[in-house]
Amino acid sequence: MEARKNPEYLRSVAQAVADFRDALTAFLELHVLNGEPGRFGGVARGIAPAVFVRDDTDPEELERRRTRVGRAAGLAVSATPLTGIAITVQGIGTVDPIRNWATITQPKPVLEPANILDACDHAIGRLEGLIMQAEAERPPSVGAEAMHPTVWGAAARLWRDGHFRQAVTASAEAVVLMVKNRTGRNDIAETALWQEAFSDKDPQPGKPRLRWPGNPTDRDITTMNAGLRQxxxxxxxxxxxxxxxxxxxxxxxxxxxxxxxxxxLAGWVDECELAEAADSGRS
Known part of the structure; x- marks a missing residue:
């Protein structure tokens, strides 16, 4: 499924951006902005870093928060192509505000903290819009796990490993085994088994039939039996x-x-009644 049409994926990206924003905000708590009143107020704006570490900052705590931001950024960068939050910087070009967050601590910073925080807010809003759109356009889905237990029981392990052809084969053979067990027939090939099980002929000794429940003269019952036969x-x-x-x-x-x-088919087999010859001896 295309990423921008997958609500679960979009939610995970939105959460990653929110986590990145929180981590960056916590990191900025240990800094003062270049331009704020105080020791570093307005020092060579555009040349000096956009933020300076506070004098009373614990270096170990600073490193912990920096690491947290870096890791969060790695998870959040996938939001940029989805939301179009890249920023055009004169003389440099297009800049990803999440990927390039650390430039605020470097000389000649490409971005200001406000640029990054605003981009995060925009990204989260845009992702929320994409989620609503994806959910509105999402087609109804039927999970394989909701299939008849005989079908899914045979397919599950193969399906989860990505072996779809083998999963289908195993499920089909499991459904055939249902009919063999139900009719006691193990003496003919599978296609013939189905044909005889739903045959319109009367049951014979050793050849029981499967019949849709109800009055056999009723038109709907007759139609159902004829349909199953094919x-x-x-x-x-x-x-x-x-x-x-x-x-x-x-x-x-x-x-x-x-x-x-x-x-x-497996569900219909379950619903069918077993019709046996009077002297078949089966119960």
Whole structure:
């Protein structure tokens, strides 16, 4: 997903900018601005540093706060291209205020503290706007974890490792195993198994059928059984077989759509009733 369309990512960047701003503010507490009344008031503005360390500052505390700012800046710099907070400085060009924060402590500073703090405020506001836009435009999502437990149980480990094709194959085989266990059939190939399980023929000894629950003469029930008779073998041939025998990795979206079809089929299998011949002996 594109970064500026991912609300979670944008929130993390906004938090990183806020943390950087807080760290910089704490760092500035140990300094006086060049131009403030006092010992360093107005010393060679533009040539001397923009800030000077206070006389009573503990060097170790100063270093701790400097380190904190540096680390926070490293996390926050990704906000600049997202928000356009770069500053144009005459004679220098475009400057990233977060990446170049330390210039305020150096001779001929490129930036003033106020430039950086204002840029942070602008970045946070801009990111909040991007978050609202991303959430408004975000398509509905279905997590793989919400699939039928048989499907996700077989796919989970492979899916999390990025092996999407293998995850689909494992899930398809798990759904077939559901039907084998349900019907007691392990004597025919998988596609034939689906065809016989949903066959419109009466059950025979050793050949039970899966039927959608309800009055078999009802038009909706008849339609559902006819649809399952075509859908289930079709899933086997188009999803399981292509995943098992295909070459190369499946994309995550393609794999998710295949898992969705398998999950739907598994749920329907759960809802079906097992119809057996009178003398089958199965309970």
């Amino acid at each position: 859908f289930a073998p079709g899933v086997q041939m188009t999803i399981r077989n292509s995943a098992a025998h295909g070459i190369g990795e499946l994309g995550e979206q393609d794999a998710l759509e295949r898992l969705s079809a398998l999950s739907l």
